Amino acid sequence: MASRTCDLVEPVHPAQQFDTDALLRYSSANVHGFPLSPSKFSVSQFGHGQSNPTFLIEVSSGSSVQRYVLRKKPPGKLLQSAHAVEREFQVLQALGAHTQVPVPKVFCLCTDSSVIGTSFYIMEYLDGRIFLDPQLPGLAPSRRRAIYHATAAALASLHSADVDAIGLGRYGRRDNYCKRQVERWAKQYIASTGEGKSERNPKMLQLADWLQQHIPLEDSLGETSGLVHGDFRVDNLVFHPTEDKVIGILDWELSTLGNQMCDVAYSCMPYIVDAGLGKVQQDEGFEVTGIPEGIPTQAEFLAEYCSAAKKPWPLAQWKFYVAFSLFRGASIYAGVHSRWIMGNASGGERAQRAGRKANLLVETAWSFIGRKSVLPQHPPSYATRQDHLERLENESDHLKEGGKFVPSKKVLELRKRLIKFMEDHIYPMENEFYKLAQSTMRWTVHPEEENLKELAKREGLWNLFIPFDSAARARELLFDGRNESPINKSWDCSLGAGLSNLEYGYLCEIMGRSVCAPQVFNCGAPDTGNMEVLLRYGNKEQLQEWLIPLLEGKIRSGFAMTEPQVASSDATNIECSIKRDGDSYVINGKKWWTSGAMDPRCKLLIVMGKTDFTGPKHKQQSMILVDIHTPGIHIQRPLTVFGFDDAPHGHAEILFENVRVPAKNILLGEGRGFEIAQGRLGPGRLHHCLRLIGAAERGMQMMVQRALKRRTFGKLIAEHGSFLSDIAKCRIELEQTRLLVLEAADQLDRLGNKEARGTLAMAKVAAPNMALKVLDMAMQVHGAAGLSSDTVLAHLWATSRTLRLADGPDEVHLGTIAKLELQRAKL
Numbered sequence: 001m002a003s004r005t006c007d008l009v010e011p012v013h014p015a016q017q018f019d020t021d022a023l024l025r026y027s028s029a030n031v032h033g034f035p036l037s038p039s040k041f042s043v044s045q046f047g048h049g050q051s052n053p054t055f056l057i058e059v060s061s062g063s064s065v066q067r068y069v070l071r072k073k074p075p076g077k078l079l080q081s082a083h084a085v086e087r088e089f090q091v092l093q094a095l096g097a098h099t100q101v102p103v104p105k106v107f108c109l110c111t112d113s114s115v116i117g118t119s120f121y122i123m124e125y126l127d128g129r130i131f132l133d134p135q136l137p138g139l140a141p142s143r144r145r146a147i148y149h150a151t152a153a154a155l156a157s158l159h160s161a162d163v164d165a166i167g168l169g170r171y172g173r174r175d176n177y178c179k180r181q182v183e184r185w186a187k188q189y190i191a192s193t194g195e196g197k198s199e200r201n202p203k204m205l206q207l208a209d210w211l212q213q214h215i216p217l218e219d220s221l222g223e224t225s226g227l228v229h230g231d232f233r234v235d236n237l238v239f240h241p242t243e244d245k246v247i248g249i250l251d252w253e254l255s256t257l258g259n260q261m262c263d264v265a266y267s268c269m270p271y272i273v274d275a276g277l278g279k280v281q282q283d284e285g286f287e288v289t290g291i292p293e294g295i296p297t298q299a300e301f302l303a304e305y306c307s308a309a310k311k312p313w314p315l316a317q318w319k320f321y322v323a324f325s326l327f328r329g330a331s332i333y334a335g336v337h338s339r340w341i342m343g344n345a346s347g348g349e350r351a352q353r354a355g356r357k358a359n360l361l362v363e364t365a366w367s368f369i370g371r372k373s374v375l376p377q378h379p380p381s382y383a384t385r386q387d388h389l390e391r392l393e394n395e396s397d398h399l400k401e402g403g404k405f406v407p408s409k410k411v412l413e414l415r416k417r418l419i420k421f422m423e424d425h426i427y428p429m430e431n432e433f434y435k436l437a438q439s440t441m442r443w444t445v446h447p448e449e450e451n452l453k454e455l456a457k458r459e460g461l462w463n464l465f466i467p468f469d470s471a472a473r474a475r476e477l478l479f480d481g482r483n484e485s486p487i488n489k490s491w492d493c494s495l496g497a498g499l500s501n502l503e504y505g506y507l508c509e510i511m512g513r514s515v516c517a518p519q520v521f522n523c524g525a526p527d528t529g530n531m532e533v534l535l536r537y538g539n540k541e542q543l544q545e546w547l548i549p550l551l552e553g554k555i556r557s558g559f560a561m562t563e564p565q566v567a568s569s570d571a572t573n574i575e576c577s578i579k580r581d582g583d584s585y586v587i588n589g590k591k592w593w594t595s596g597a598m599d600p601r602c603k604l605l606i607v608m609g610k611t612d613f614t615g616p617k618h619k620q621q622s623m624i625l626v627d628i629h630t631p632g633i634h635i636q637r638p639l640t641v642f643g644f645d646d647a648p649h650g651h652a653e654i655l656f657e658n659v660r661v662p663a664k665n666i667l668l669g670e671g672r673g674f675e676i677a678q679g680r681l682g683p684g685r686l687h688h689c690l691r692l693i694g695a696a697e698r699g700m701q702m703m704v705q706r707a708l709k710r711r712t713f714g715k716l717i718a719e720h721g722s723f724l725s726d727i728a729k730c731r732i733e734l735e736q737t738r739l740l741v742l743e744a745a746d747q748l749d750r751l752g753n754k755e756a757r758g759t760l761a762m763a764k765v766a767a768p769n770m771a772l773k774v775l776d777m778a779m780q781v782h783g784a785a786g787l788s789s790d791t792v793l794a795h796l797w798a799t800s801r802t803l804r805l806a807d808g809p810d811e812v813h814l815g816t817i818a819k820l821e822l823q824r825a826k827l
C-alpha cells in the first residue's frame with residue numbers, strides 16, 4: 001500500500017534537533033505568505049530514507065494550517081561535495097520555474113549556518129502518496145501498471161529538460177560521466193574496504209575493470225547526456241492522492257549532468273535485484289521472483305521510457321548500465337558496512353547487512369554480464385500509447401493492403417478502441433475476476449465488472465454483435481419505425497453499431513482474447529444468441545419485457561436445450577414437455593449444461609421442449625420464454641469443465657417441475673422450435689469461432705513472450721529449433737482458420753444461414769481444433785505454470801475444448817460438410 005506523505009513523519013530525532021524559534025523568525029521573513037505570528041508552529045521529521053534530513057513544518061494561524069518542507073545538511077563535519085542542499089535548491093528552482101517536470105516548488109535557500117546550524121531550504125509540502133515497496137502490494141494490477149507507466153513518464157520528463165535553456169548548463173560535466181563514476185566508486189570502495197573495515201571482494205575490483213573496458217562510446221561523446229537525478233526510484237516519487245500520476249520527484253542530492261542511461265538502469269533495479277536493506281530474506285528482483293501482476297516487464301518499462309524520452313533502444317549498452325548500477329550500489333553498501341564496523345554508522349542491523357548486500361550486488365552484476373541476451377532485439381511494440389497506436393496503424397495497413405477481407409474505416413476505429421479498452425481495463429482485471437471466481441463468493445459478480453459495462457457503454461463498445469438487419473426489425477417493432485426511442489434517446493446505441501456479421505467478426509476476435517471480456521461488452525454467449533432470437537422472432541411485447549433489459553445489460557439469460565438422458569446433439573431426441581393448459585404452458589423435464597443459469601443476474605431462460613410428441617419430427621419442438629424465478633424451477637447443481645465451474649456464470653443442471661408460464665411467452669408459435677434453433681445457431685456458432693481465433697492469438701502472444709525470456713539448457717526457448725518450427729506451424733494454422741471463419745461470416749451476410757451452413761460447419765470444426773493446438777503449445781512453453789491457474793492459458797484451453805461439443809459436436813458438423821460435398825458431386 002502507499003503511504004501518505006503526512007503519515008511518514010515522526011518526532012525530530014534528538015541528534016537532529018535545531019533552533020525552531022530561529023527557523024520561525026527566518027521563515028516569517030523569507031517565505032512569501034508564511035504567517036508572521038502563527039498560533040501554532042511545529043516541526044516533525046520525515047522518517048523515510050534521505051541522507052539530507054527532511055522536516056515537516058506545520059504553521060497554524062486561525063483555523064488554517066499551512067505545511068512546508070525543510071531540507072538541510074546533516075549536522076557535524078561533512079565532506080565538502082556531499083549533502084549539497086544548495087545544488088538541490090538550484091535544480092528544483094530551475095525545473096519548477098521553467099519546465100513541466102513535477103517537482104515541489106522551492107521558497108527560499110538559507111546558506112547562513114548561524115540560523116539553524118547548517119544550510120537549508122524550504123519547499124512546498126506535497127500531499128500525496130509514496131510507494132515504499134516497488135512491488136506495490138495491495139494495489140489492483142491496473143493501478144500498478146499505471147504507477148509504473150507514470151514513473152517512466154516522470155523519468156522521461158526530467159531527462160527531456162533542456163538544461164542550457166533553464167540555466168543548468170553548468171550543473172555538471174556532460175561527457176565521460178560513466179568513466180568518472182566508475183573511477184570514483186572504485187576509489188570509494190577501496191577506501192572503505194580492507195583491514196579493520198569491510199572485507200574487500202576481488203570480484204568487485206574485476207567488475208571495476210570490466211566496466212572501464214566496456215564504457216559505451218555514447219558516454220564519451222555525451223550523446224546520452226543531460227540532467228541526471230542520481231537516485232531515481234519509485235519511493236522518491238510523490239503520487240497524487242487519488243490519481244496515478246507523479247506530482248513530485250524528490251531527493252535530488254545526487255543530481256548532476258551526465259549519462260542519463262545510468263538513471264534509467266538504476267530505475268530498473270527492482271527487476272534485477274532487491275537492493276533494499278530492509279528485507280532480510282529476499283534478494284532477487286522481479287525477474288526471478290516473478291513480476292507482480294500488472295507491473296510491466298523490464299523491457300516494457302524501458303520501452304515506455306525510451307518512447308517518451310525519444311531515446312534509442314539500448315540493446316547493446318544495457319549490460320553495461322545495469323552492471324554499473326549494481327557496482328555503484330555495492331560500493332555504497334561497502335561504505336555503510338565499514339562505517340558500521342568502525343562504529344560510526346547509524347542504521348543498526350540494516351548497516352550490518354550492508355556488507356553481505358554489497359557482495360550480492362557484485363555477484364548479480366557478474367551473472368547479468370554473463371547472460372547471453374539481456375533485452376529483446378526490439379522494444380515490445382505495445383509499450384506505449386504511441387507505439388501502440390502505430391502498431392494498430394501497421395495492422396490496419398496490413399489489412400488495407402488488399403485481399404478479400406478489408407475492414408471499413410468505421411470498423412478499424414472501433415477495433416482500435418476495443419484493443420485499448422482490453423489493454424486498459426480487461427487484462428489488468430483478469431486475475432481479480434479469477435480470484436473471486438475461486439473464492440467462497442464465486443457466485444457473485446465482481447463490482448468492477450458492472451463498472452466496466454457502464455464504461456463500455458459510454459465508449460460505444462456495447463452490443464456490437466447486433467447485425468444491422470436485426471436491429472432494423474427491433475427498431476421497427478419498438479419505435480414504430482422511428483430511428484430512436486421517443487422516450488429514451490440512449491436506446492439507439494443499445495441496438496449496436498449497425499455492423500454486418502463480418503464487420504463484427506474483426507471485433508469479436510479481439511474480445512475472445514480474454515474469457516472475461518465478452519460479457520463486459522454485452523457480447524457474451526449465451527446472451528447474444530438469446531438476444532438474436534428475440535430480435536428475430538420475438539413480438540413487440542416479448543421485446544419490451546425481455547429484450548430491453550438484456551440489451552441494457554441489466555439481466556442475463558440461459559438457453560436450455562440439452563438433456564442428460566438423451567443424446568442432445570440430435571435435438572429431435574429431447575423429451576422436455578411444454579403442455580398447453582388454458583392461458584399457460586406447463587413445463588416438465590430435466591435440462592443440463594444451461595450456461596449462464598447460475599449467474600445471480602440471470603432472469604430469462606429460453607427453454608426448448610416438445611409441445612407435440614406425435615407430429616412430424618421437426619415440428620414437435622417449441623421454444624418458450626421462462627422467468628428463472630418461476631415456481632417449479634430447481635437449479636440442482638453447477639457442472640464443471642475440467643474443474644472450472646465458470647463462476648459466476650456457471651453451467652446448470654435444472655429440473656422443471658410443473659413450471660407454469662404464460663401462454664404469451666411462446667416464441668413464434670408451437671412447433672417452430674427447430675426453425676428458431678437454426679436461426680440462432682448461425683451467428684452464435686460464428687461468434688464462438690471468432691472468439692476462438694482471439695484465444696489462439698492470445699496464446700501465440702504469451703507463447704512468444706515466454707520463449708523470449710525463459711532459458712533452458714543455456715538458450716532462450718525461442719532459440720531452440722523445435723520451438724521455431726512449432727510456432728511457425730501454429731501461425732499457419734491460425735491464419736488459415738481466420739480466413740475460413742471470415743469467409744463464413746461473409747457468406748452468412750451475403751447468402752444467409754442456409755447457404756452458408758457448409759462453410760459455417762467447416763469453421764465450427766476448424767476453430768476449436770486450431771485453438772486447442774495453439775493453446776496446448778503455449779501451455780507447453782510455459783511448463784508447469786501453463787497448466788496452472790496462474791496464467792489464462794488453461795482456462796482458455798478448457799473453454800476451447802468445450803466448443804468441440806457445445807453448439808454441436810465436431811462429428812455433426814463433419815457430417816454436414818460431407819453431405820454437401822456428396823450432394824455437389826451428384827449434381
Ligand SMILES: Cc1cc2nc3c(=O)[nH]c(=O)nc-3n(C[C@H](O)[C@H](O)[C@H](O)COP(=O)(O)OP(=O)(O)OC[C@H]3O[C@@H](n4cnc5c(N)ncnc54)[C@H](O)[C@@H]3O)c2cc1C
Binds near residue numbers: 560563807
Ligand atoms: C461448456 C458447455 C456449455 C454448454 N452450454 C449449453 C447451453 O447453454 N445450452 C444447452 O442446451 N446446451 C449446452 N451445452 C451442451 C452441448 O450443446 C451438448 O453437449 C452437445 O450438443 C452434445 O450433446 P450431448 O452432450 O448430449 O452429446 P451426445 O449427443 O450424446 O453426443 C455424444 C457424442 O456422440 C458422437 N456423435 C453424435 N452425433 C454424431 C454423428 N452424427 N456422427 C458421429 N458421431 C456422433 C459425438 O462424438 C458426440 O460427441 C454445453 C456443453 C458444454 C460442454
